[in-house]
Amino acid sequence: SQTIHQWPATLVQPVGSPLSLECTVEGTSNPNLYWYRQAAGRGLQLLFYSVGIGQISSEVPQNLSASRPQDRQFILSSKKLLLSDSGFYLCAWNRRPGDGYTFGSGTRLTVV
């Protein structure tokens, strides 16, 4: 069966520090991978998605970046965090257009 792992679960980082959040999927190959951010417990904003190794599409210009170094690994990074980067970050995957997502357990990031 397929599983998705996301870590860490919570993170408190000072403004200006770097960020690295990791997401891995097991039990499938060539998944489509997504990073979403949810602010104030409301709607999900798509940040990045990837349909293959090294292929990253950015939805919202900001100081975050994403990479996909391996087929089932998706990393969200920042060189210098801003206060506005605080939020709940979710990784997700699916296989085909229109399919629902399976979500990771999320990372609650607080930038102080």
Next chain:
Amino acid sequence: EDKVVQSPLSLVVHEGDTVTLNCSYEVTNFRSLLWYKQEKKAPTFLFMLTSSGIEKKSGRLSSILDKKELFSILNITATQTGDSAIYLCARGGSNYKLTFGKGTLLTVNP
């Protein structure tokens, strides 16, 4: 721009009440309409709807899609405090990504 609009944004009811949550979407390259429930952490899948007029049920929850009027509803009967959550609606299109609405925050009081 893909848009998914949910209403109401928040709702407070008493245990035992029946609630109806609404979701409207844009038609461009539509493939599916999905409902998720989110409590403290990650959203969990409830329903995926692709055909108009066919109700999907799971216990006290049910959902239906109207592809002519471009909306879906999620019904919860005999609500319980454990139903308190954010309910998210999402639209799937011809690309891989889902577009989410802002969610409905449901609070069920004892």
